[in-house]
Amino acid sequence: DIVMTQSPDSLAVSLGERATINCKSSQSLLYGGNNKDYLAWYQQRPGQPPKLLIYWASTRESGVPDRFSGSGSGTHFTLTISSLQAEDVAVYYCHQYYTTPRTFGQGTKVEIK
Amino acid sequence: EVQLVDSGGDLVQPGGSLRLSCEASGFSFNNAWMSWVRQAPGKGLEWVGRITSKTEGATTDYAAPVKGRFTISRDDSKNTVYLQMNSLKTEDTATYYCTRYFDSDGYPTYFDFWGLGTLVTVSS
Numbered sequence: 001d002i003v004m005t006q007s008p009d010s011l012a013v014s015l016g017e018r019a020t021i022n023c024k025s026s027q028s029l030l031y032g033g034n035n036k037d038y039l040a041w042y043q044q045r046p047g048q049p050p051k052l053l054i055y056w057a058s059t060r061e062s063g064v065p066d067r068f069s070g071s072g073s074g075t076h077f078t079l080t081i082s083s084l085q086a087e088d089v090a091v092y093y094c095h096q097y098y099t100t101p102r103t104f105g106q107g108t109k110v111e112i113k
Numbered sequence: 114e115v116q117l118v119d120s121g122g123d124l125v126q127p128g129g130s131l132r133l134s135c136e137a138s139g140f141s142f143n144n145a146w147m148s149w150v151r152q153a154p155g156k157g158l159e160w161v162g163r164i165t166s167k168t169e170g171a172t173t174d175y176a177a178p179v180k181g182r183f184t185i186s187r188d189d190s191k192n193t194v195y196l197q198m199n200s201l202k203t204e205d206t207a208t209y210y211c212t213r214y215f216d217s218d219g220y221p222t223y224f225d226f227w228g229l230g231t232l233v234t235v236s237s
Contacts, residue, residue, distance in 0.1 A: 038222065040222075040223040040224075042158075042224075048229075049210055049227040049228065049229055049230055050158065050210075050224075050227055051227070052223060052224065052225050055215075055222065055223045055225075061225075093157065093158055095158075095223065095224075097221075097222045097223050100163075100174055101160050101174075101176050101177075102148075102160040103160065104157055104158040104159070104160070105157070106157045107157045107158075
């Protein structure tokens, strides 16, 4: 199974400041056949189901604010919130869809400082 | 508008059984691969299993912790996917989410839509 490891487990950021979450996979998520990374990011607000933010490591889902961006390739990925807003308080998960079983990172809790 | 409505969660004793349902609307259900993902209280996300479309044989695959105990099925006439859970254990306590795979050129990829979830509590 591919193990997904996020860091940090939690972080507190001031409103308007940048938040950065890292995700590392135990094997490469880059498929040579199409040169795409099979990595997604989800946001889970308290009491809600996860919501898709980013797929193919860096493609923003429709309707997601452009302050959210994804980067990285291979085994190292990053989710960046460029200017934290109050509504961004949530747990964020990375997810590999390169192979089955699908696996997720353990989650990173983002709070307001 | 795509909607997934999970239901069937309940309190059940260890060793018992339960069937969850997920009714889908707003998309072509019969072409979709569907999955269940669970989340234990205060914990992260865990993939449970999936079912392919009927045209691809409605084949199933499961995570190791539930293999042999859980069964996913679908009824395309009702736009519904089911999760039959048998021999339940306390560690199966979780909110169970129905999810849809996004189809990218015939390959099932990320989960683009999620149900609201239904809570299963296994306790004596």
